[in-house]
Amino acid sequence: xxxxTKIDIKNLNVWFEDNHVLKDMTLAIKANAxxxxxGPSGCGKTTLIRALNRMNEVIKDSRTSGEIYIGExxxxxxxxxxxxxxxxxxxxxxxxxxxxxxxFENIAFGPKVHNVARxxxxxxxxxxxxKEAALWDEVKDRLQDSAFDLSGGQQQRLxxxxxxxxxxxxxxxxxxxxxxDPAATAKIEQLIRTLAQNYTVIIVxxxxxxxxxxxxxxxxxxxxxxxxxxxxxDMFEHPKNELTEKYITGEFG
Amino acid sequence: xxxxxDMDLEQLTEMLVRMGEMAHKTVSLSxxxxxxxxxxxxxVQELSDTLILMADExxxxxxxxxxxxxxxxxxxxxxxxxxKISYDFTRYGxxxxxxxxxxxxxxxxxxxxxxxxxxxxxxxERTLSMVNASVKSLKSHDAEMAKTLSETENQVDALYxxxxxxxxxxxxxxxxxxxxxxxxxxxxxRIADHATYIGESVVYLSTGERVTLR
Numbered sequence: 001x002x003x004x005t006k007i008d009i010k011n012l013n014v015w016f017e018d019n020h021v022l023k024d025m026t027l028a029i030k031a032n033a034x035x036x037x038x039g040p041s042g043c044g045k046t047t048l049i050r051a052l053n054r055m056n057e058v059i060k061d062s063r064t065s066g067e068i069y070i071g072e073x074x075x076x077x078x079x080x081x082x083x084x085x086x087x088x089x090x091x092x093x094x095x096x097x098x099x100x101x102x103x104f105e106n107i108a109f110g111p112k113v114h115n116v117a118r119x120x121x122x123x124x125x126x127x128x129x130x131k132e133a134a135l136w137d138e139v140k141d142r143l144q145d146s147a148f149d150l151s152g153g154q155q156q157r158l159x160x161x162x163x164x165x166x167x168x169x170x171x172x173x174x175x176x177x178x179x180x181d182p183a184a185t186a187k188i189e190q191l192i193r194t195l196a197q198n199y200t201v202i203i204v205x206x207x208x209x210x211x212x213x214x215x216x217x218x219x220x221x222x223x224x225x226x227x228x229x230x231x232x233x234d235m236f237e238h239p240k241n242e243l244t245e246k247y248i249t250g251e252f253g
Numbered sequence: 254x255x256x257x258x259d260m261d262l263e264q265l266t267e268m269l270v271r272m273g274e275m276a277h278k279t280v281s282l283s284x285x286x287x288x289x290x291x292x293x294x295x296x297v298q299e300l301s302d303t304l305i306l307m308a309d310e311x312x313x314x315x316x317x318x319x320x321x322x323x324x325x326x327x328x329x330x331x332x333x334x335x336x337k338i339s340y341d342f343t344r345y346g347x348x349x350x351x352x353x354x355x356x357x358x359x360x361x362x363x364x365x366x367x368x369x370x371x372x373x374x375x376x377x378e379r380t381l382s383m384v385n386a387s388v389k390s391l392k393s394h395d396a397e398m399a400k401t402l403s404e405t406e407n408q409v410d411a412l413y414x415x416x417x418x419x420x421x422x423x424x425x426x427x428x429x430x431x432x433x434x435x436x437x438x439x440x441x442x443r444i445a446d447h448a449t450y451i452g453e454s455v456v457y458l459s460t461g462e463r464v465t466l467r
Contacts, residue, residue, distance in 0.1 A: 209323050236325040238461035248325045250256050 006031035036215035090163030096155035098147035133161035153184025273388035301346035
């Protein structure tokens with residue numbers, strides 16, 4: 001497949017206690033593109049993206065083997081700085097989860113924690129992040145309002161802006177539109193396409209039409225294995241694996 | 254458990270197969286009339302017009318299915334192919350009508366010498382067998398049967414080209430026959446081309462493979 005590899009996953013296995021969730025997964029995720037991860041419930045979609053910023057480690061009795069390279073660095077090497085990794089690999093969750101603070105403070109929180117900016121520079125980061133998340137025009141006159149005053153769709157874009165504020169390279173999105181109405185979903189989808197110009201975006205979605213609308217590449221997982229990984233257009237027109245065909249045409253799942 | 258989309262796809266397949274059978278009937282009627290020298294322009298015109306209406310119905314139904322179910326994979330390939338095939342069926346009807354019009358204006362095969370009649374009959378039989386095979390392969394989504402259309406199309410092409418060469422060499426009895434038969438054989442050759450387009454669509458919808466059968 002065309003494009004440079006951003007994330008190189010080699011023989012990845014993840015267990016939660018005795019449950020072998022991801023099985024010998026090898027996958028090269030392309031840079032500056034949107035990759036959709038789809039598959040039936042329990043196939044390992046969320047576990048896969050959480051492996052990319054070592055978020056599975058916060059779950060008790062989880063175990064990971066294999067290698068994930070971002071650039072030259074195997075993120076599972078002992079000397080990896082996990083906080084730096086999570087700055088580089090941002091995450092947006094299913095349900096918008098703003099902090100109980102003002103709109104401004106939600107965005108400023110990350111740069112403050114990472115100690116990268118204050119004062120005027122911080123103002124600039126907040127403005128840039130909100131603009132990149134296509135939220136600036138809607139909130140520029142009320143930055144001190146509570147983030148909870150925003151609509152669901154705006155809150156989700158705020159969470160995306162928060163992820164962008166720490167200048168990540170990769171953005172992981174776990175069902176980012178599942179709690180949103182069609183209009184808010186359309187805005188997030190447009191935003192995802194725009195973000196792909198500067199970031200590598202990986203989105204987990206149950207919604208196949210959404211995967212086909214927003215992604216350049218699609219991974220189909222089943223029972224913890226990669227069944228098919230292809231250019232989205234090709235997978236939705238002519239899947240090469242019978243399981244993929246059956247899943248995307250609704251014969252199972 | 255069958256899917257919601259299946260019932261609509263089955264309905265669309267039935268519509269298209271009915272259209273194919275009517276297209277076959279149209280071509281067959283026009284050719285038989287041309288060879289046997291009996292007028293059928295009015296009837297062929299009516300059938301050709303009906304095929305155009307049926308193509309509109311197929312297209313509307315396909316659009317409805319796209320809007321309601323957002324099909325992908327083989328479902329999507331079926332819809333794309335069906336819309337193409339319905340157009341090819343209207344072309345069968347249009348060329349059948351052209352042949353009937355030539356017959357009406359210039360006379361049919363009876364105006365010609367026996368050797369020309371034999372060529373027209375042979376081309377007609379092979380072309381009609383292709384029309385038949387294209388409809389059959391569509392009915393059963395049979396990619397292998399569709400691929401065999403390529404061979405017959407080569408035969409029709411060869412007959413057409415050889416006929417033109419012989420015509421130049423031998424010069425037929427009347428100008429009417431020359432014009433009428435050249436046009437009729439040309440239309441037969443085009444009908445055969447459309448049969449291979451249908452074959453290509455059938456291969457694509459059933460396997461996803463893009464082939465050229467011409």
